[in-house]
Amino acid sequence: MNYTTDSKTWLAVKVGDVIPNKAWVSTGPKGRVQLSRGVESVSFQPNTLASITTSGFFQKTTEVRQQTGTLDLEIEKRSRPHTTVQTPYLAAVVKGTAFRVSVTKTTASVSVTRGLVQVSSFASGQRSSLGPGQRAAVDGVKGMTVAGAVSKPSISAVEPSVASVRAVGATALNGQPQSTAAGKNSTTSGSTNSNRADSAGHSKSGSSDDGAGNGNGNGNGNGNGNGNGNGNGNGNGNGNGNGNGNGNGNGNGNGNGNGNGNGNGNGNGNGNGNGNGNGNGNGNGNGND
Incomplete structure (x- = not known):
């Protein structure tokens, strides 16, 4: 498991590490890591590449950008939506819930364990609200399909939009790493907001500044x-x-x-x-x- 803040230099993730805000985390074929912040957590399954960015002061919001692999998220319940998962094919917006997001080269899916998740398909312009036991899948060509253990969620039409996360093999967007392969480990300096990592690691905010002359x-x-x-x-x-x-x-x-x-x-x-x-x-x- 490794992370990068510049899409070039990769550093190994160790138990107890503080993962910088906006860093991309990559797990290998057997790698798993859980990032924790208070009662919230994001668990990276094998072969997953994603970043977590938290912004705001009084009203903090979190954006997870996931290119590939599987994430299990436990998000604190609040009165308004505060966490978004962006993938190449869909976006999931939540107020607080437990859910899973999986991304492949051509599809993305969301399944909900607890709470309510709003899922939007970029290319096809479709939206659905998923409850416990419900699932939505988006194919870049075919659009959105939904299913439910007890009842099937409905789909509504919305304006098509463009993804902010590239699909595997596509041109990189907004500083996204070119590949999931980690390079040689080396140290970097700069100023960052940071997140705490356990064997597993997502947040505790902090900052560091390094200067050299x-x-x-x-x-x-x-x-x-x-x-x-x-x-x-x-x-x-x-x-x-x-x-x-x-x-x-x-x-x-x-x-x-x-x-x-x-x-x-x-x-x-x-x-x-x-x-x-x-x-x-x-x-x-x-x-x-």
């Missing part, structure tokens, strides 16, 4: 000496660091008697953003009678 310093020194018993030396050093570092040094030397003069100049520059720049300049002047 590099500094480079260069110093140059020049010395000039004049005879007739007097020597003058001047040295100038300048250091510049990326991450804003500047250093200046000035040195003056005077020689008396026997025409010898020595001048030394040292310049130091410091760069910020964890970058240091040092510049040193040395100037020596010699005079001869």
